[in-house]
Amino acid sequence: MKESERLLPLIKEAGVPSMIVFSGNRGGISDSEGIRNCVTGLKRIMPLAERLGVNVCMELLNSKVDHKDYQCDHTAWGVEVVRGVGSDRFKLLYDIYHMQIMEGDVIRTIRDNIDHIGHFHTGGVPGRREIDDSQELNYSAICKAIVEAGYEGFLGQEFIPSRDPLTSLREAVAICDV
Secondary structure, three states: OHHHHHHHHHHHHHOOOEEEEOOOEOOOOOHHHHHHHHHHHHHHHHHHHHHHOOEEEEEOOOOOOOOOOEOOOOHHHHHHHHHHHOOOOEEEEEEHHHHHHHOOOHHHHHHHHHHHEEEEEOOOOOOOOOOOOOOOOOHHHHHHHHHHOOOOOOEEOOOOOOOOHHHHHHHHHHHHOO
16 A cells, blocks of 8 residues: 555645556455455555545456456445445546446446446447447437536546547547536
8 A cells, every 4th residue: 555655645746636546356255355355455545545635436347358357347346345445535436338348237327326436437338449329338328317417527538549539539528528
């Protein structure tokens, strides 16, 4: 945790609202043990994050395609960590691309868990490409649901462009600007 303790003041100084963290891989341990381990580790850094006013967001990733064996691969698992940490400064980074692969039912999951979410990432499924009509998610509807749920934070565009990156980014921003 010493690295986090070093980085948190730098994040605050730079005016960045959140630090992204990861659960690590299962490595053969049970979900309940993984949750306990994450809660124990995160509780060590949360007092400093709280004092500095920096949010800590654990990213939900898929373990099916991109991050084999990753622990925080379902919303319910991450919510248990959030509850265990018990700090308003600790939330989930809901990566829409990853959770579509693992769970689907993205809009309902977001609505049901918005109180535990502190940041969002986008990405087209399949292939983590542009979030346009070439993929299976309707990002305009997803973003409307996010706003309707009361979320006022950031949504990061995290896709791999297959064409001119600035054109793809402009299009993605327009789709998500609801």
